[in-house]
Amino acid sequence: MKFQKTxxxxxxxxxxxxxxxxxSMAGGYFVRTGARDETAEVSGVSHFLEHMLFKxxxxxxxxxxxxxxxxxxxxxxxxxxxxxxxYYGAVLPEHQAGLLDLLTDMMHPSLRNDDFDMEKNxxxxxxxxxxxRPQFTVIDEARSIYYKNHPLGQSVLGTSESIxxxxxxxxxxxxxxxxxxxxxxxxxTGNFDWDQAVHRVSAATKNWRPADxxxxxPPFEPRSGVHTIVKEQIHREHVAFVSPGVPAQxxxxxxxxxxxHVIGGGEGSRLYWELVDPGLADxxxxxxxxxxxxxxxxxxxxxxxxxxxxxxxxxxxxxxxxLDEGLTADELERAKRKIASALVLHDETPRGRLFHVGxxxxxxxxxxxxxxxxxxxxxxxxxxxxxxxxRRPFDTLTIVALGPLQSLx
Amino acid sequence: MQGTHYTLQLPNGLTVVxxxxxxxxxxxxxxxxxxxxxxxxDGLEGSATVLEGLCYRGAGSRDSRQLSDALDALGIQRGxxxxxxxxxxxxxxxxxxxxxALEIYxxxxxxxxxxxxxxxxxxxxxxxxxxRLEDSPADKLFVNLRRAYYTNNYGRTPLGNEAGxxxxxxxxxxQDHTRRYRPGGAILAIAGRFTWSELSDxxxxxxxxxxxxxxxxxxxxxxxxxxxxxxxxxxNQEQIGAVYPSVPLGHPDYYNMRMxxxxxxxxxxxxxxxxxxxxxxxxxxxRAMPQTLKGMGSIIAYASTTPERCQDTLDVLLAExxxxxxxxxxxxxxxxxxxxxxxxxxxxxxxxxxxxxIARDQYLIDRIRTMDEIRSGVEKVTPESIREYLQRHPARDxxxxxxxxxxxxxxx
Numbered sequence: 001m002k003f004q005k006t007x008x009x010x011x012x013x014x015x016x017x018x019x020x021x022x023x024s025m026a027g028g029y030f031v032r033t034g035a036r037d038e039t040a041e042v043s044g045v046s047h048f049l050e051h052m053l054f055k056x057x058x059x060x061x062x063x064x065x066x067x068x069x070x071x072x073x074x075x076x077x078x079x080x081x082x083x084x085x086x087y088y089g090a091v092l093p094e095h096q097a098g099l100l101d102l103l104t105d106m107m108h109p110s111l112r113n114d115d116f117d118m119e120k121n122x123x124x125x126x127x128x129x130x131x132x133r134p135q136f137t138v139i140d141e142a143r144s145i146y147y148k149n150h151p152l153g154q155s156v157l158g159t160s161e162s163i164x165x166x167x168x169x170x171x172x173x174x175x176x177x178x179x180x181x182x183x184x185x186x187x188x189t190g191n192f193d194w195d196q197a198v199h200r201v202s203a204a205t206k207n208w209r210p211a212d213x214x215x216x217x218p219p220f221e222p223r224s225g226v227h228t229i230v231k232e233q234i235h236r237e238h239v240a241f242v243s244p245g246v247p248a249q250x251x252x253x254x255x256x257x258x259x260x261h262v263i264g265g266g267e268g269s270r271l272y273w274e275l276v277d278p279g280l281a282d283x284x285x286x287x288x289x290x291x292x293x294x295x296x297x298x299x300x301x302x303x304x305x306x307x308x309x310x311x312x313x314x315x316x317x318x319x320x321x322x323l324d325e326g327l328t329a330d331e332l333e334r335a336k337r338k339i340a341s342a343l344v345l346h347d348e349t350p351r352g353r354l355f356h357v358g359x360x361x362x363x364x365x366x367x368x369x370x371x372x373x374x375x376x377x378x379x380x381x382x383x384x385x386x387x388x389x390x391r392r393p394f395d396t397l398t399i400v401a402l403g404p405l406q407s408l409x
Numbered sequence: 410m411q412g413t414h415y416t417l418q419l420p421n422g423l424t425v426v427x428x429x430x431x432x433x434x435x436x437x438x439x440x441x442x443x444x445x446x447x448x449x450x451d452g453l454e455g456s457a458t459v460l461e462g463l464c465y466r467g468a469g470s471r472d473s474r475q476l477s478d479a480l481d482a483l484g485i486q487r488g489x490x491x492x493x494x495x496x497x498x499x500x501x502x503x504x505x506x507x508x509x510a511l512e513i514y515x516x517x518x519x520x521x522x523x524x525x526x527x528x529x530x531x532x533x534x535x536x537x538x539x540x541r542l543e544d545s546p547a548d549k550l551f552v553n554l555r556r557a558y559y560t561n562n563y564g565r566t567p568l569g570n571e572a573g574x575x576x577x578x579x580x581x582x583x584q585d586h587t588r589r590y591r592p593g594g595a596i597l598a599i600a601g602r603f604t605w606s607e608l609s610d611x612x613x614x615x616x617x618x619x620x621x622x623x624x625x626x627x628x629x630x631x632x633x634x635x636x637x638x639x640x641x642x643x644x645n646q647e648q649i650g651a652v653y654p655s656v657p658l659g660h661p662d663y664y665n666m667r668m669x670x671x672x673x674x675x676x677x678x679x680x681x682x683x684x685x686x687x688x689x690x691x692x693x694x695x696r697a698m699p700q701t702l703k704g705m706g707s708i709i710a711y712a713s714t715t716p717e718r719c720q721d722t723l724d725v726l727l728a729e730x731x732x733x734x735x736x737x738x739x740x741x742x743x744x745x746x747x748x749x750x751x752x753x754x755x756x757x758x759x760x761x762x763x764x765x766x767i768a769r770d771q772y773l774i775d776r777i778r779t780m781d782e783i784r785s786g787v788e789k790v791t792p793e794s795i796r797e798y799l800q801r802h803p804a805r806d807x808x809x810x811x812x813x814x815x816x817x818x819x820x821x
Contacts, residue, residue, distance in 0.1 A: 021432055022758065023754050023755065023757065023758055024754065024755050024758065054677070062687060063678065063683070063687075066676065066677035066678035066682070066683070066687070067678040067744070069676060069677060069678070070675065070676035070677065070678040070679070070744045070747075070748060071678075071743075071744050071747060072747070072751075073747035073748045073749075073750065073751025073752070074676075074751070075751075075752060075755060090755060091751065092751055092754060092755075118687075118688075118689075118690040119690065120690075121690035121691070121718075122686060122690050122692070122693050123693075124715075125646070125691075125692050125693040125713075125714055125715060125718075126693040128645040128646045128715050129645075129646055129693055129694065129713055131645045132546050132644045132645050132646055133544075133545065133546075134544050135544065135545075233643050234544055235540055235541075235543035235544050236537070236540060236541055236543075236544050238544070266487075267465075267477060267487060268477040268478065268480070268481045273474070276534065277473070277527075277530065278530050279529065279530035279531070279532075279533030279534050279537075281537075282534055282537035282538050282541060302537075302541065302544075303537070304537065304540075330478070330482075333482070334478065334481040334482050335481075337481070337482060337483065337484035338481055338484045338485075338486070340484060340503070341435070341484030341485070341486060341501070341502050341503050342484075342486055344434050344435055344503060345435050345486060345501050345759075345760075345761065348433055348434075348435060348758060348759045348760070349755065349758045349759050350758075351755070
């Protein structure tokens with residue numbers, strides 16, 4: 001396993017982690033832009049733009065883009081979040097040049113008017129689809145409440161109104177600021193040819209020009225408390241619960257992951273025994289989301305509306321007990337073991353590995369080999385966890401309940 | 410690159426299939442237990458789900474919590490659940506822990522406590538999962554589409570129904586375990602890094618003296634199926650589903666069907682995505698996929714869209730299914746072939762995907778296909794062979810289901 005890195009004259013960073021025994025290679029552009037980088041009048045533009053990158057360039061029509069991916073037999077897609085927009089593909093090694101040429105060209109889209117108008121319908125349909133899924137809606141609502149006016153509370157999809165009002169010129173201006181080469185990372189994993197990749201991408205991007213792509217990271221005070229959003233037509237109560245975590249740049253993220261895992265990492269977690277085992281909630285989970293300069297413990301449960309108060313009280317009880325008594329030695333060991341096996345399984349394919357390598361660089365400008373990451377988790381002690389919990393992360397708690405329930409305390 | 414395959418037929422009826430993948434650090438296993446919704450006792454629909462859940466509430470020498478802790482201590486990523494034709498018990502982990510994992514799963518399958526005092530909680534969970542369908546329009550559509558299409562037990566959902574779940578008792582579930590959790594008809598699939606001789610020893614030791622045979626499964630039946638049904642619901646989008654008969658894995662036309670569906674819905678350049686979403690902007694989600702059950706194959710197509718676009722979406726969707734019968738081009742087929750073969754290679758890089766795939770093969774056609782066999786099957790398909798297949802099995806006799814604010818026009 002070999003790691004390489006270069007920065008082109010135009011500011012584009014290319015990194016690669018080679019695994020010569022792999023049967024495939026994966027490549028992806030990680031663009032440091034997302035909902036948090038939008039102003040209110042262009043809410044949803046990052047995600048809409050992600051769709052538009054599949055609509056063609058000077059050299060390619062929309063049909064060409066899709067057809068070329070399919071001709072290579074690529075496993076490909078893109079996604080947009082609060083902080084990043086990622087375009088990726090995994091192919092057999094012989095298609096490396098084709099994949100990188102296509103992905104690189106896509107970063108400079110034509111943004112044609114007709115395509116813009118047509119794709120607007122697709123985005124509006126996507127917004128309508130999520131509106132019918134309260135398990136997703138409650139997460140968006142909780143982010144917005146927890147972050148108040150902070151950019152991290154902004155919606156990735158935007159609203160029907162913001163998307164309908166969005167103009168092509170606004171998208172072009174956003175693209176110029178955010179898709180400059182210095183704001184992009186190209187990451188490669190698996191069985192690829194590094195020299196060929198750097199040579200070709202350098203040639204293809206020689207006319208790209210850097211630009212100022214600032215990101216605001218204002219401080220914020222989370223809004224805590226209990227919030228109910230009453231929707232009579234929903235059958236279950238969908239509950240999100242949020243507490244402050246640690247930033248992606250913090251070494252404490254390993255501790256936060258372990259704590260989240262013990263509390264709500266699925267079957268066998270404390271919340272599982274408190275809520276699912278007795279049949280009070282049909283599902284519950286807690287994870288730690290690391291972000292640029294921030295982080296959250298984000299939880300979700302669904303239950304019969306009449307059980308919501310009990311569910312919420314029990315979540316509070318689990319948090320209080322963890323803060324007061326810490327974790328047990330057995331819990332810590334089990335969590336480490338499960339996190340390690342999950343990492344190995346996730347990173348087994350170049351496509352899976354790509355996201356860890358890419359985000360590691362984007363958030364921390366480091367490359368951590370998988371074994372090193374696993375060792376960091378395995379090295380965590382009860383004393384480390386104790387010191388982490390002494391900061392009492394769960395004393396701040398935002399609870400958002402979406403469903404037929406009228407009130408909650 | 411091809412993993413070595415192993416097959417072991419135990420005298421008690423359990424079939425074991427395995428694929429050795431020397432490059433991975435993990436191992437994955439996948440039990441198919443012949444206890445799915447289709448063999449739920451009449452009047453006790455949902456028994457498969459409650460039974461599967463109860464199996465984890467203590468087994469062998471361990472109570473519920475000890476069992477869960479033992480699985481977690483091995484770092485097992487758990488998977489599975491009751492499905493239509495069987496219940497699955499699966500796990501993936503670092504390869505070294507595979508043997509200890511199989512020992513624990515032998516307890517879960519053969520010696521579950523099925524504690525009566527925890528039965529009400531498991532029953533409550535099953536009722537909640539059923540209720541959850543009301544907040545998941547797409548899932549609710551598929552459950553009802555299947556009910557309208559299959560006219561026997563294949564129209565059931567593993568979630569059961571309210572009356573069936575309410576009628577369950579701790580005793581009925583225990584009896585059901587005795588009846589259906591049997592090695593005769595069960596499959597164990599393993600993929601990843603292992604030494605076969607050692608693995609074979611562990612399997613003999615932990616599962617060799619298991620006894621009995623599960624009841625026969627019914628055959629899917631669609632005679633007298635519904636043509637169109639609409640379920641009114643106050644949602645933003647209309648859910649649209651269509652299903653029609655095709656061929657299953659093992660049928661001489663299987664690879665023709667597989668490639669035809671790839672042309673229709675394989676990638677973003679495939680026909681449905683291009684015609685319904687890219688050219689017309691009618692929806693965000695549209696796709697078609699083959700559904701293979703034991704002895705019968707069907708094609709299911711799905712889209713969701715807002716009411717003002719839903720009639721157009723249904724019309725274009727059905728027209729594309731029918732237009733496939735006019736044939737596919739060389740270019741379309743070449744793309745489809747590359748897509749299928751490429752994903753096959755990439756799938757072989759992960760143990761979890763392979764364990765699931767060889768388990769399905771064994772269940773559906775009583776053997777596992779080598780990569781060479783699949784490659785050869787795919788490469789034999791030509792535009793002409795697809796056209797002939799579609800003459801024999803045209804897209805027609807749809808069962809259509811919509812769910813949402815608007816009832817649609819369905820042509821005769």
